[in-house]
Amino acid sequence: MPQDMPPVGGYGPVQYKRNLPARGFRPAFYLLGTAVVMTLGFYKFGQGVREHNELAREKMWSRIHLIPALTAEEDRDQVRRYLADRAREKELLGTETQVYNSNRFVRPTFAVTPEK
Template sequence: MPQDMPPSGGYEPVQYKRNLPARGFRPAYYLAAVAGIMTYGLYRVGVGIREQNELAREKMWSRIHLIPLLQAEEDRDLVRRYLADKAREKELLGTETEVYNSDRFVRPTFAVTPEKLTK
């Protein structure tokens, strides 16, 4: 029996790799796109934080500037209540009485109570 010999010119190379077409973009393009999107997002976050800080500063300064007005309103209400209380006392008792033994002004405290108790 004659010995088998390779064909003249040799055998064809054995294909052991998968021959699949490349799908999509190169990974570097995806990396660049993600980096761009993240950079834009961080920029927008920075702008938002800066805007929030500015709004908080504006709110704080508006409250600071409103304090004298609110204090004046509270003082007017306090005087109105004080005079109404004195008038009510004079109407009920016929005379004004002194509650304290000194002439020093003591800031009164008023408790707001409802007209009728509801159940």
Template sequence: PAVRAPITSLAAAITVHRHVTFHHSTSPGNSSLRLYHSLQKPITATMPQDMPPAGGYAPVQYKRNLPSRGYQAYLYMAGMHLIMIWGTYKYMQGTREQRELAREKMWARMHLTPLLQAEEDRDQVRRHFAAQAREKELLGSESKIYNSDRYALHDLASISPPGLFSLLTPGL
């Protein structure tokens, strides 16, 4: 309901004064006299105001009313930490396994080295006797390099293939 209240602000009074002045100056008759009288009287025009309904307005909802989506934050954090702990555990297991495999490989090499060395020695002896047999077949007699019957490994210069020395020293 609109209730008329007296004008109390200066801006409202000026607006009403301009309204009264404009309408009185455009109306027929003695406008200056009307203006004079309108300025002499206090301006007490009433303006309509909106008032709240009886009993007041309903309370304003200022909180968000959205449905909760997903789980609570602490559950996500707990899940993330569990996944990280599981990943760290699996990483450490893999590291341990790699370390154990490297240790096993090292021990296997240590235990197989004498066997492999014996195989290499047998192969060298077989080649040495084959070379002596070829030499005896070609030369007809047995020539001893070290003047001994005892087997000894030859140094690199005596068993190097022909032409290697000429490749290393091109000027000769």
């Protein structure tokens, strides 16, 4: 038997590398996309913070401008209560009594107590 010899011209090259196709984009594209999304997110976040601060400032100034109207309303309510108390006192006692020893006006204070 004759010994097997290589073919004339030799054997073809042996493929020892893995020939896998690249899946997806290159990592640089993913990095760039992430940077773009994060930049847009930070921009929108900054816009939201500015809008929130502007709304808070507007709310504060609206409350400041409402203080005189609310104070006047409270004063009218206290005068109404004061006159009603004096009328009730005169009806019960037949005369007006003086609580304090001076004629100086003392702003009344009302305490709200819970009902039992």
